[in-house]
Amino acid sequence: MTTTKTAQAAAPNAANRVMLECCDVTRIYSEGPEDLTVLDGLSLSVHAGERVAIVGSSGSGKTTLLNLLGGLDRPSRGQIIIAGEPLSGLGEAALGRFRNCYIGFVYQFHHLLAEFTALENAALPLIIRGQRKRDAEKRARALLERVGMAERADHKPGELSGGERQRVAIARALVTDPGLVLMDEPTGNLDQTTASTILALMDELARESACAFVIVTHDTALAAHQDRVLRLDSGFLVADAKA
Numbered sequence: 308m309t310t311t312k313t314a315q316a317a318a319p320n321a322a323n324r325v326m327l328e329c330c331d332v333t334r335i336y337s338e339g340p341e342d343l344t345v346l347d348g349l350s351l352s353v354h355a356g357e358r359v360a361i362v363g364s365s366g367s368g369k370t371t372l373l374n375l376l377g378g379l380d381r382p383s384r385g386q387i388i389i390a391g392e393p394l395s396g397l398g399e400a401a402l403g404r405f406r407n408c409y410i411g412f413v414y415q416f417h418h419l420l421a422e423f424t425a426l427e428n429a430a431l432p433l434i435i436r437g438q439r440k441r442d443a444e445k446r447a448r449a450l451l452e453r454v455g456m457a458e459r460a461d462h463k464p465g466e467l468s469g470g471e472r473q474r475v476a477i478a479r480a481l482v483t484d485p486g487l488v489l490m491d492e493p494t495g496n497l498d499q500t501t502a503s504t505i506l507a508l509m510d511e512l513a514r515e516s517a518c519a520f521v522i523v524t525h526d527t528a529l530a531a532h533q534d535r536v537l538r539l540d541s542g543f544l545v546a547d548a549k550a
C-alpha cells in the first residue's frame with residue numbers, strides 16, 4: 308500500500324482515454340467555528356471503462372468527494388475535469404446540462420419522483436434532454452429489464468420495496484449511456500442475488516460502452532469487485548493494491 312496524495316495507477320484493462328481528472332482538489336468547510344479541511348490536495352484519474360471504489364471510515368470525506376466529482380459542490384481549491392471539460396468553467400445552467408449528458412447518479416438522497424411510475428422515472432433524464440417520450444420510454448424499459456424490474460415498470464415508487472426503488476434509480480442513472488456513473492452505496496438495499504445482477508450489469512456497461520464508475524461503499528465485497536480500490540484517510544487518497 309502506498310500513502311501518497313496521488314493515486315493514479317491505471318487499471319491494466321482500462322482504455323487510454325481519461326474520463327475523470329481530479330487535480331489537487333481541496334475542500335474546506337468554513338461554516339463552523341473552525342475551518343474543517345476534509346480533502347487536502349487530492350488528485351485522481353479515472354479512465355474510460357474503469358471501475359474505482361472509494362472506501363474509508365465514516366466522516367473521511369467520501370460523500371464530499373462524490374459531490375465534487377458530480378458538480379453538486381465546488382472545491383475550495385483545485386480542478387475537476389470530466390470528459391476534458393473543467394467543471395469550474397461552467398455556470399449553474401451549463402453544469403446542469405453537462406451533468407445530464409455525461410454523468411449518471413445513484414445517490415441515496417436522489418429520490419425517485421413519487422407521482423411518476425418506475426418507467427417514467429427511468430425515462431426522465433432523456434425527457435429532460437428533449438427526447439420523444441416514446442423513444443425515451445423504450446430505452447428506459449430496456450434498462451428496467453436489465454435490472455430485473457420490467458414487471459414492476461408501471462408501479463409508482465410508493466408501491467415498490469427499497470431494493471426495487473434502488474434498481475429503478477440505477478436504470479435511471481444508466482439510461483443516458485453516460486460516460487461516468489457516480490454511485491453511493493449502490494447495493495446497500497439489495498439482497499445478494501440482486502446485488503450480483505447489478506454488479507454483472509456494471510461489468511457489461513464498463514466493457515460495452517467504456518462507462519467509468521466511481522463507487523463509494525462500505526461493502527468490502529463490492530469494493531473488491533472493482534478495478535481499483537482507493538481509501539480516503541485524513542483528506543488524502545491512499546491507493547490500495549488491486550483487491
Ligand SMILES: Nc1ncnc2c1ncn2[C@@H]1O[C@H](COP(=O)(O)OP(=O)(O)OP(=O)(O)O)[C@@H](O)[C@H]1O
Nearest residue numbers: 336338343345363364365366367368369370371372
Ligand atoms: N456542509 C458541511 N458543512 C460542514 N461540515 C461538513 C459538511 N458536509 C460534511 N461535513 C463534514 O465533513 C466530514 C466528511 O463528511 P462526508 O459526509 O464527506 O463523510 P463520509 O466519508 O461520506 O461519511 P459516511 O461514511 O459516514 O457517509 C465530516 O466530518 C462531516 O461532518
